[in-house]
Amino acid sequence: MSSSPPRLTAPMPGFLPWLLLLPFTLLLGCSLGMPHVLRFGGIFESIESGPSGAEELAFKFALNTINRNRTLLPNTTLTYDIQRINVFDSFEASRKACEQLSLGVAAIFGPSHSSSANAVQSISNALGVPHIQTRWKHQVSDNRDSYYVSLYPDFSSLSRAILDLVHFFKWETVTVVYDDSTGLIRLQELIKAPSRYNIRLKIRQLPAETKDAKPLLKDMKKAKEFHVIFDCGHEMAAWILKQGLSMGMMTEYYHYIFTTLDLFALDMEPYRYSGVNMTGFRILNTESAQVSSIVEKWSMERLQAPPKPDSGLLDGFMTVSN
Secondary structure, three states: OOOOOOOOOOOOOOEOOHHHHHHHHHHHHHOOOOOOEEEEEEEEEOOOOOOOOHHHHHHHHHHHHHHHOOOOOOOOEEEEEEEEEOOOOHHHHHHHHHHHHHOOOOOEEOOOOHHHHHHHHHHHHHHOOOEEEOOOOOOOOOOOOOOEEEOOOOHHHHHHHHHHHHHHOOOOEEEEEEOOOHHHHHOHHHHOHHHOOOOEEEEEEOOOOOOOOHHHHHHHHHOOOOEEEEEOOHHHHHHHHHHHHHOOOOOOOOEEEEOOOOHHHEOOHHHOOOOOEEEOOOOEOOOOHHHHHHHHHHHHHOOOOOOOOOOOEOOOOOOOOO
16 A cells, blocks of 8 residues: 555535525525615523634624625625523523524524524424524434524435445445444444445444543554544544554554544644545535635634644634534
């Protein structure tokens, strides 16, 4: 095998940066007859007295970008009402949503965590107000959520794409490493593969409540598991790569697939000449002039807080999930 730099592939189609889909989805198709002022509600989880999170900053950035481009909505100005709640406080989320609806908001954005998001979604369903979500959402057959827009790709499409990659690489043995039980749902097409294809599958779980994956990686190295799919967030992915490098698992013999859509936000420089193969998914088409312009403006305005020291993440990137 060659010792080429780590390669990242992006099989998914390119779109506008994820939070900018909010105003485009809601407004561009119905700009005629719009009111002079259109208000959106944003509900964000935050630590008490803490700084604004990346989602809140990107939400403001998206609306301000629309307002600056008068060719999009020449007779309408977008405004927002932002409310902050504690994490997992579904009662407070419901109360804030009702307050925003009394102000006449056209749609509500957030919150992210499932319990709070579900509470807001129930109110949106009852009153017929769109609810914009950024979190991964499992669709069930009897789903009654009618008034919502999800900025996260459908899990079944990702699952099929991963299985297609396994076939493309002609892998006969695969190790799946997942962070929580939702990963098993996202990867269900692959998990069902052994019964339909000649694929041997081993399933492992990342340790809970710790970033120390070395014991798990040690077992995988000992078992010579070279083809691995990691289902975890981009921050955990950064820790896995750093620990794998220290354990000699970033060589040309290994090929990793990461399901996070934010793999491009990781600093890959330490692994450039290791020879390891990495494959990921990306919904941003960085070759698009429009996307590049928006990402550049986002970076220039420094709206996203800088990463923690030695986090393994690049500065100034707009990510799909926090």
